[in-house]
């Protein structure tokens with residue numbers, strides 16, 4: 260069965276949206292396999308965001324992800340990777356579709372990094388890699 264790595268980012272945790280976000284994923288029909296609240300380390304984030312090293316938003320992104328605890332989860336189900344990304348909505352929360360996590364709960368706060376509440380793996384290979392980073 261396919262698995263994906265979901266992170267509730269520090270903005271979601273700080274706004275007490277964790278339970279509401281996880282409930283949307285469960286309500287869609289996916290099964291929670293593992294769950295933990297954790298303080299990310301710089302080393303974990305360097306691995307997690309290795310494809311973004313050198314981009315203008317990379318440092319602000321890492322600083323944001325270090326600004327407070329995150330909640331890491333593994334969800335499972337047929338086509339969960341694309342299913343979660345549909346539930347999450349597009350990257351920019353201001354224009355993400357209503358009905359999605361980002362579209363209903365997020366917006367641009369005028370800072371250098373998109374504070375968009377959640378992360379989800381984008382392929383089977385990234386999911387395996389990211390699960391190894393957050394659930395070693």
Ligand code: ATP
Pocket residue numbers: 316320348349350351371372373374375377378379381
């Ligand atoms: P999606 O793939 O749906 O965009 P994602 O979280 O995988 O979601 P990435 O493109 O991998 O998005 O970027 C990682 C994160 O970096 C984003 O979720 C967002 O927080 C931040 N980010 C991405 N692009 C920008 C940008 N142009 N400006 C500011 N922050 C950005």
